[in-house]
Amino acid sequence: MLKYGDKVILTDHKKNKHTVTLKEGGKFSTNYGYIEHDKIIEAGNGGIVLSSKNIKYTVLKPTYIDYVMHIKRNAQIIYPKDTAAMLMEGDVYPGLEILESGIGQGAFSIALLRALAGKGHLVSYEIREDFAEQSARFIKEFLGDVDNHTIRIGNIYEGFEGVYDRVFLDLPEPWHVLKYLKDGLRDGGIVVAYIPTVLQLKTFVDTLKELNYFADIESFELIKRPWKVDGLSVRPEMWIYNHSAFICRARKMQS
Numbered sequence: 259m260l261k262y263g264d265k266v267i268l269t270d271h272k273k274n275k276h277t278v279t280l281k282e283g284g285k286f287s288t289n290y291g292y293i294e295h296d297k298i299i300e301a302g303n304g305g306i307v308l309s310s311k312n313i314k315y316t317v318l319k320p321t322y323i324d325y326v327m328h329i330k331r332n333a334q335i336i337y338p339k340d341t342a343a344m345l346m347e348g349d350v351y352p353g354l355e356i357l358e359s360g361i362g363q364g365a366f367s368i369a370l371l372r373a374l375a376g377k378g379h380l381v382s383y384e385i386r387e388d389f390a391e392q393s394a395r396f397i398k399e400f401l402g403d404v405d406n407h408t409i410r411i412g413n414i415y416e417g418f419e420g421v422y423d424r425v426f427l428d429l430p431e432p433w434h435v436l437k438y439l440k441d442g443l444r445d446g447g448i449v450v451a452y453i454p455t456v457l458q459l460k461t462f463v464d465t466l467k468e469l470n471y472f473a474d475i476e477s478f479e480l481i482k483r484p485w486k487v488d489g490l491s492v493r494p495e496m497w498i499y500n501h502s503a504f505i506c507r508a509r510k511m512q513s
């Protein structure tokens with residue numbers, strides 16, 4: 259059942275997607291006419307609604323991917339294909355104590371909080387107060403109130419409070435954090451970093467090795483290759499979003 263306040267994704271025959279927040283008396287206007295919000299509620303999740311110019315729109319509640327990919331962003335987010343891999347490489351499950359930095363838009367925080375499923379705790383370190391505030395709003399809008407998330411304002415390159423099972427880093431210079439993991443990451447714990455460029459990756463891995471208390475170091479990238487499947491035209495899409503970032507994962511050993 260859809261209700262006022264819900265977000266929906268309306269998709270037209272040309273696959274254009276629009277995010278709409280349903281309001282009493284609201285109207286969604288497009289080049290193909292308008293649609294009253296009450297009609298969208300009547301159609302329901304998974305339904306079809308017609309615009310005033312008789313164009314069909316599918317009505318669907320947004321998934322995580324819809325939500326994080328269709329917002330106006332102020333920070334670069336971790337892309338969903340990489341998010342999925344980072345959750346697996348980090349072996350995230352309910353009950354863990356997790357540290358992440360920085361919070362940026364809060365896209366990765368949402369994925370971590372969903373994987374924790376209300377058990378355990380996520381602490382997000384962020385240097386910019388405006389990002390901390392906007393990400394808190396962004397997370398609340400999707401997940402509602404969560405009581406196992408703390409946002410701390412601070413420069414993580416100067417250290418952090420607490421001891422964690424997992425550490426996720428999406429920062430310009432993530433290697434500055436590694437020395438604090440000697441005491442801040444439990445033995446056997448996992449650090450996963452999201453690293454856009456090759457030189458950053460090299461510095462990160464060199465630092466992991468120099469510190470001598472990390473093992474099982476692995477670096478990789480994931481390329482998603484969309485295919486067009488349309489009648490007899492079955493081939494890779496002509497365009498491809500080629501590079502997002504490298505992912506580096508390591509385990510903390512006793513030291």
Ligand SMILES: C[S@@+](CC[C@H](N)C(=O)[O-])C[C@H]1O[C@@H](n2cnc3c(N)ncnc32)[C@H](O)[C@@H]1O
Binds near residue numbers: 360364365389412
């Ligand atoms: C690329 S964004 C993170 C995006 C986030 N992972 C997401 O998926 O939405 C990087 C964030 O790190 C923050 N940051 C940069 N340097 C930092 C530092 N030294 N300590 C804490 N946060 C920092 C930036 O302000 C920015 O919000």
